[in-house]
Amino acid sequence: MSPLRRLLVRALPLLLSGLLAGCGAPAAPAAPDTAERAVRDAVAAWARTPPAQLAGIPLEGWAYEVSAVRRSGAQATARAELHYRLTGYDTAPAGSAREVRLSRDGGRWRVTGDRPAPGAPPQLWDQGPVAVVRGAHSLVLGSGQDAGTLSAVAAEVERAVPAVSAAWPGPWAGRVVVLVPGSLERMAQLLGRPAAEYRGMGAVTTGRVGAAEAPADRVVVNPEGWAQLSSAGRGVILTHEVTHVATRAATSARTPLWLSEGFADWAAYRGGTTTPQQGAPALGRAVRRGELPGALPADGAFAFGGDPEALARAYEGAWLACRLIASRWGDAALVRLYEAAGREPLDVALRETTDTDPPALTAAWQASLRNDLTAP
Known part of the structure; x- marks a missing residue:
């Protein structure tokens, strides 16, 4: 046997073992040293x-x-x-x-x-010492805020939670966590988004879609927007956001934003004296100019950071759609529609809960806009 052949024969077992190792399952990761x-x-x-x-x-x-x-x-x-x-x-x-x-x-x-x-994104405590205000229905955590502001927020939440429970009879915890950062910029840091998206807003809610996907609901207050609101406006804003917390388990990617946002506003205005013209000024101006919406607001119309007038019209139109459903088919039908729309297509949910369909609902909504927003 030649020297070269003897070398190949000796190397063969090593080559085979290397090939077999390469063809087998991946090696286990090395244990930490x-x-x-x-x-x-x-x-x-x-x-x-x-x-x-x-x-x-x-x-x-x-x-x-x-x-x-x-x-x-x-x-x-x-x-x-x-x-x-x-x-x-x-x-x-x-x-x-x-x-x-x-x-x-x-x-x-x-x-x-x-x-x-x-x-x-940071946690609230990354932004400085955290003060705590507890209520029967609320846990308010603030950083860079005075005690009076935190107590005022907690008082509004204490009023909002019973109002939401009256509008949404489905099961929910009946307790809310509210974060109050020191500035608009710090609010945006907590949410991981540009501050411009939240300018002019009073509060937003995190974790609204899918109970398993977002276990920690938080209402996050924009202190700059909050300071500009009247007492009534603060109540509406927090009731709206608390409604999102209450309805989260029934909300899914199927739920149209006009329904989730409109329902939250309906709950916030429910039982009050706000008229369509008072609660929908931007949409009223458009309707009186002859710009009647051709369809219920699309999901994209609710994106933050765009034209504020268009965003206002989307929210106002959503509220008036839910107001129409509640007035024509009853509060319970609106609640059942919300629950059904999270499980199945909207046309199916509408047919099951109101015996109507999207085109008929849209036509009725357009007629109500003409009637409610053009009257002197």
Whole structure:
């Protein structure tokens, strides 16, 4: 046998083992080394107790799940997901992507800082000390706000929750968490969106669609928009947002925005004396100019950051559509329509709950706009 052939024969088992390894299942990820395990253990030990500045917030299930560790000498950074619940309010853990910084001191790792992960929105406590106001139906958390403002927000929520329960008889917790940041810019940071999208708005609600997808509802107040509202306006805004919290479990991607936004306004105005001309000034101006809408507002009409006049017309038209349904077929039919529209196509839901269809509803809505918004 030639020397070359003998070399190939000796190498064959090694070649085969390499090929077989490549054809098999992927190799298991390497276990963390000793230093990485020490970093993970340090984060776990540090996270067993929430920070002292959160002592007034009712927290449970506080935990950091580390996904990656990066070390550089005596410094380390751990990427982690923070999980927690607000006791009595959250049905499942809220999540927040975090970056935990550590340093090695005397052979042991010690946490030196915690901040939102790059690109992740902050938590309210990242913006400064948090003050807490509790009510029978509310938990108001504020940063950079005076006690009077937080108490006023809590008082409005206490009035809004019973009003919403009267409009929405379906099951819901009957409790609301409200965040009041120090400025419009800080509100936008919490929501991870440009501040311009919320300018002029009093409040927004997070986590409205899909109970399993968004366990942590929060009403977030825009302090600048809030300051510009009358007492009645504040009541309408918070009742509208609390309605979104109450109806979230019945809301899905199927639910048209004209129905979800219109229902929230209907609940907010329900039982009051606001007339269509008073509550729909922008749409009234358009109708009197001869610009009657050709269809119920499309989902895109409710996008933030666009033409404020067009956005106002969309909300006003949605309210008047729901007002029409309640007046013609009854409050209970409107509630049943909302529930059905989250499960099935709108035409099916309308037929089952009102014995009508989208074209007929649109025609009736247009007629009501002519009648209600053009009268002297």
